[in-house]
Amino acid sequence: MERRPMEKKRFDVAVIGAGPGGYVAAIKLAQNGRSVALIEKNFLGGTCLNVGCIPTKTLLANAQIMHKVKRAGEYGIVTGPVTFDFAKMKQRKDAVVEKLRKSLGTLLQANKITIVQGEAAFTSPHELKVVGKESGWIEFEQAIVATGSQPLDIPAFACDHKKILNSTSILELTALPKKLAIIGGGYIGCEFASLYAEFGVKVTILEALPTILSLQGKSLAEALTSSFTKQGIEIQTGVLVQGIEETSSGVSIRLKDRSPVEADLALVAVGRAIASKGLGLEKAGVQTSDKGAVIVNDKMRTTVPHIYAIGDVTGQFLLAHVASHQGIVAASAILGLRAQMHYNAVPAVIFTEPEIATVGLSTEQAVAAGYSVTVGRFPFAALGKSIATLDTDGFAEILSDQKTGQILGAQVIGHEASTLIAEMALAIQNELTLECLIETIHAHPTLSESWLEAALIANGTPIHFPPKRK
Numbered sequence: 001m002e003r004r005p006m007e008k009k010r011f012d013v014a015v016i017g018a019g020p021g022g023y024v025a026a027i028k029l030a031q032n033g034r035s036v037a038l039i040e041k042n043f044l045g046g047t048c049l050n051v052g053c054i055p056t057k058t059l060l061a062n063a064q065i066m067h068k069v070k071r072a073g074e075y076g077i078v079t080g081p082v083t084f085d086f087a088k089m090k091q092r093k094d095a096v097v098e099k100l101r102k103s104l105g106t107l108l109q110a111n112k113i114t115i116v117q118g119e120a121a122f123t124s125p126h127e128l129k130v131v132g133k134e135s136g137w138i139e140f141e142q143a144i145v146a147t148g149s150q151p152l153d154i155p156a157f158a159c160d161h162k163k164i165l166n167s168t169s170i171l172e173l174t175a176l177p178k179k180l181a182i183i184g185g186g187y188i189g190c191e192f193a194s195l196y197a198e199f200g201v202k203v204t205i206l207e208a209l210p211t212i213l214s215l216q217g218k219s220l221a222e223a224l225t226s227s228f229t230k231q232g233i234e235i236q237t238g239v240l241v242q243g244i245e246e247t248s249s250g251v252s253i254r255l256k257d258r259s260p261v262e263a264d265l266a267l268v269a270v271g272r273a274i275a276s277k278g279l280g281l282e283k284a285g286v287q288t289s290d291k292g293a294v295i296v297n298d299k300m301r302t303t304v305p306h307i308y309a310i311g312d313v314t315g316q317f318l319l320a321h322v323a324s325h326q327g328i329v330a331a332s333a334i335l336g337l338r339a340q341m342h343y344n345a346v347p348a349v350i351f352t353e354p355e356i357a358t359v360g361l362s363t364e365q366a367v368a369a370g371y372s373v374t375v376g377r378f379p380f381a382a383l384g385k386s387i388a389t390l391d392t393d394g395f396a397e398i399l400s401d402q403k404t405g406q407i408l409g410a411q412v413i414g415h416e417a418s419t420l421i422a423e424m425a426l427a428i429q430n431e432l433t434l435e436c437l438i439e440t441i442h443a444h445p446t447l448s449e450s451w452l453e454a455a456l457i458a459n460g461t462p463i464h465f466p467p468k469r470k
């Protein structure tokens with residue numbers, strides 16, 4: 001058979017990976033007159049749109065409705081027996097992903113971005129080889145590596161995607177197990193725990209560290225542990241999973257120095273592996289850390305000045321909105337515009353029941369950084385709007401510098417924490433103080449008043465909260 005020579009195309013910028021990092025950078029560059037090739041080996045939208053943020057939050061929206069429906073009686077609403085159709089929920093999730101993927105394709109085309117479907121690898125500092133639906137070579141002036149991350153697979157308990165699942169394969173389930181064991185109590189493990197427990201699955205979280213959500217600080221970890229326990233989620237901490245055996249009825253999870261845990265299915269959520277292997281980075285001269293993260297500066301430039309890297313592949317924060325922001329910074333640097341990455345005001349949300357959101361420093365981090373801190377914590381149980389809607393669990397907490405009053409960090413656990421955190425991100429990004437927050441009129445009755453009240457408490461001038469005893 002005669003083999004056609006592979007085509008070679010030239011672009012100003014080649015972007016590898018069409019996740020929230022890569023596609024945002026591509027749009028910014030194309031809008032500023034650059035010819036852009038966006039190379040994607042799988043689906044447009046990357047992890048976030050296809051197997052991450054969007055599908056999980058679509059399923060969690062069902063859980064939120066279920067949560068409210070179960071409490072209907074408290075609102076004086078009489079319901080009959082409540083049932084649900086998990087297969088239909090999965091179908092809706094697929095439809096949401098499909099719809100957003102299509103819109104993204106249209107958006108990229110409208111921006112005159114050339115989408116190349118295939119897997120790219122560097123062959124030299126200015127050339128990529130692409131293999132897949134479209135194969136060929138791409139020559140570029142500048143490149144952005146935005147290849148993301150994948151679920152971390154542990155050889156001792158490798159996923160078979162039938163009984164031992166990861167965060168991607170669990171999204172394909174159309175029926176619920178009776179018992180689910182989740183290995184790893186990070187945010188991904190906790191979100192799935194929340195989702196499945198709401199639909200009556202007996203969930204056990206197995207976490208090696210002394211607490212779940214170890215990265216989020218002690219007070220949030222304790223608050224979620226207490227809430228999860230009330231919801232019937234079993235949490236075993238300080239347990240190291242050493243292996244998973246498949247049994248006739250499900251799985252048996254082998255723990256170090258403890259009795260095994262039996263379940264129908266196991267979800268392995270032990271972290272993410274950075275997707276930098278097989279990219280030929282060494283052929284381009286791009287350096288990586290021991291963990292495979294591409295080393296970048298604050299302009300997202302790698303060790304090779306005309307090659308940039310953004311998103312999960314840089315190993316920092318592993319959040320979609322961080323990837324997108326880094327994409328704008330990298331594109332701006334390529335365009336000769338001023339931009340720099342700062343990480344002091346990165347909001348992070350965990351979509352559990354109750355929701356958790358943080359931004360800026362935790363108390364532990366602020367103390368370690370040498371600050372004398374003032375903490376103002378306001379419980380939702382004292383807020384009119386929360387009492388009206390029966391959403392009184394949780395609190396909003398502001399951390400400020402005792403000397404200047406500058407807001408250093410904020411955390412919130414409770415209803416709509418995901419939306420509430422935006423105000424504090426704006427405050428921290430713009431170096432606002434407690435005073436700025438106190439002078440800002442907050443609409444009543446709203447959940448956002450919790451920030452005002454927390455600031456007043458931190459300031460020592462509480463209004464809707466008892467003053468400190470002298």
Ligand code: FAD
Nearest residue numbers: 017019020021041046047048052120148311312318319320
């Ligand atoms: P990705 O989204 O991983 O995209 C990288 C793309 O590159 C992929 O499409 C991949 O196919 C492609 N690619 C890789 N190698 C090549 C190659 N050689 N050639 C061509 N293409 C290639 N973040 C949040 O902010 N909020 C959330 O609620 C949230 N929920 C999550 C839930 C789950 C279950 C998971 C797994 C993640 C979640 N995340 C969330 C994290 C978020 O998905 C990632 O931080 C984000 O997708 C990273 O974006 P990225 O552009 O760096 O990489």
Ligand code: AMP
Nearest residue numbers: 184185186187206207208240241270271
């Ligand atoms: P994250 O990195 O935030 O996704 O969280 C993953 C979690 O999995 C971390 O809290 C780890 O401590 C936990 N973990 C990793 N390996 C194991 C293991 N073998 N057994 C139990 N927990 C684990």
